[in-house]
Amino acid sequence: MTPVHRAGIALALGAAMAGGATLLLLKWLGGSHAAPEVVFFRFLLGLPMVALLIRLRGPLVPSRVPKQQLVRAILGFAAMLAGFAAIGHMTAATYTAVVFTSPLLLAALSWPLLAEQPGRNGWLGVGAGFCGIVLIARPDLGLPSWPFLLAAASAVxxxxxxxxARVIGRSDDGLTTLLWFTLVSLGLSALVLPLVWQKPTALELAGYLAVGTIANLAQILFLEALRRIPAFLVATLQYLSFVVVVLGGSLLFGETPGGADVAGAVLIIAGGLLAIRRQPDDGPRPVSHP
Structure with missing residues (x-):
């Protein structure tokens, strides 16, 4: 294992821990304010963290791929908006398990979007993950509720x-991508804010500040990890967030996952691990460069 590889793993683990803490804070904030307002304050009060990172690193390097940065920022904003709208109406553990199908979807999308074949293990992992989602979507055979649909949309x-981000990482560094994400998301959420405004309390503002700071830390660690190790490995290490959320949800919110939730989460995690496992004759096979 090279030093770069070890550094990437350490960065990904740090992102997972910070991501779990962010989800717990959002669970606390998500039930009393509309999602666009939570997004707005998350980015507005996260600006000092971004400014500090820029100051510590030195002059910011302009993006070499601004159009791709804009697309990535809009996708990230959509994922966050859907997730924030869902998390206040689901247990933290169930929400995290649904959103953590994202690495499994990444395996399915890698061929059409990155021109790579995931291989047999990748497809088996995707299947196991969706079986886990079926367990979490119980108890009846009807359509899932709207929070579940929003969480699933967030994962997509x-x-x-x-x-x-994987493509952009070949041209831009993580801090440039973080700044684009922050400014675009702040602008988009500000457009909707007058329609959903509800004055936050001082305690809630403190919570937003904590969310903005910790979430930006998680973002920069995640983006820098993507520049050092494969996307599948970074995504799989994010499952550590599930442990943080389950423990925190039990301690802070008194949430105890049911048997089907646990079984579904186990299937999802197992699917993610299987999706990144490579056999000598079953690894990703590049078809062409995007």
Whole structure:
């Protein structure tokens, strides 16, 4: 294992821990304010963190692929908006399990969007993950509720966003991508804010500040990890967030996952691990460069 590989794993693990803490904070904030308002304050109060990172690193390098940055920022905004709208109406563990189908979707999207064959293990992992989703979507055979649909949409947008970030990482560094994401999401959420405005309390503003700071830290760690190790590996290591969320949800919200939730989550995690496992004759086979 090279030093670059070890650094990428460490960055991905740090992103997972910070991501889990962010989800717990959002669970606390998500039930009392509309999603666009949560998104707006998350980015507005996260600006000091971005400014600090720029100051520590030095002059910001302009993007070499601004159109791709805009697409990636819009996808990330859509994923966040759908996720924020869902999390206040689901248990933290169930929400995290649904959103964590994103690495499995990444396996399915890698061929049409990145021109890579995921291989047998990749497709088996996708199948196991969707079986897990079926368990979580119980108890009846009717259509899933709207929070479940929003969380699933968030997973799809996040997978597309990760594909785009992987491509962008060949040209731009993580801080440039973070700044684009922050400014685009701040502008889009500000357009909707007058329609959903509800004055936050001082305690909620403190929560938004914490979300903005920790979420930006998770983002920069995630983006820099993507520049060092494969996207599948980065995505799989994010399952550590599930452990953080389950433990935190139990301690802070008194949430105890049911048997089907646990079984579904196990299938999803197992599917993610299987999707990135490579056999000598079953690894990703590049078809062409995107």
């Amino acid at each position: 947008f996040e997978a597309l966003c990760t594909v785009q």
